[in-house]
Amino acid sequence: MRLLVSALALAGTAACTTQTTTAPQRQTFAQYSDQCITEQEVVAAQKAWGDGIVEIGRVYSEGGDYVAAASDHINRFYAYDLSLVLFKPTLASVDQFRASFDGALSYFVNGNPSYPEDKGFALRPWTQVRWENAGITNNSCTMAVAMGNYFFTPATGEETKVEYTIGYIKDLNGDLRMVVHKSSLPYDGS
Numbered sequence: 001m002r003l004l005v006s007a008l009a010l011a012g013t014a015a016c017t018t019q020t021t022t023a024p025q026r027q028t029f030a031q032y033s034d035q036c037i038t039e040q041e042v043v044a045a046q047k048a049w050g051d052g053i054v055e056i057g058r059v060y061s062e063g064g065d066y067v068a069a070a071s072d073h074i075n076r077f078y079a080y081d082l083s084l085v086l087f088k089p090t091l092a093s094v095d096q097f098r099a100s101f102d103g104a105l106s107y108f109v110n111g112n113p114s115y116p117e118d119k120g121f122a123l124r125p126w127t128q129v130r131w132e133n134a135g136i137t138n139n140s141c142t143m144a145v146a147m148g149n150y151f152f153t154p155a156t157g158e159e160t161k162v163e164y165t166i167g168y169i170k171d172l173n174g175d176l177r178m179v180v181h182k183s184s185l186p187y188d189g190s
Contacts, residue, residue, distance in 0.1 A: 057125020
């Protein structure tokens with residue numbers, strides 16, 4: 001009887017394996033930290049992200065390697081090497097979800113023919129990004145979620161208000177990295 005149960009269990013496992021092999025394979029990522037995330041860490045990560053956006057525009061304006069600056073920014077603030085990243089940029093409507101590094105890079109600096117709508121968001125250039133959090137929650141301790149408005153100040157013209165929801169995890173170095181970044185212009189009433 002035990003042999004029959006073992007054979008049925010093995011057959012059931014094989015059937016499950018057969019079903020899952022047709023599904024897309026999930027990439028294995030490096031581990032991330034199980035340390036709790038504090039509100040102060042989120043606020044510091046937000047400021048650093050905004051400063052990074054300003055820096056990309058500055059490098060571009062001065063004729064420097066803005067693609068390298070944007071690549072460094074993405075590697076520092078987004079967890080593409082640790083997890084699936086759900087990134088919905090503000091000004092993307094055709095290919096609005098950017099689950100890859102290349103999609104994020106194109107949004108920030110343009111130049112990828114796979115994303116023809118991109119204009120290079122970080123190349124504007126912006127002179128300041130300020131944050132107004134509606135709230136920050138970290139009920140699970142190892143992931144924090146912030147929601148609110150951030151305001152982008154261009155070199156000339158008026159500040160642009162944008163709504164955001166950002167989910168953070170902590171990498172093994174103790175740095176916060178985004179796994180969710182949804183950004184949109186406020187509803188205009190029409």
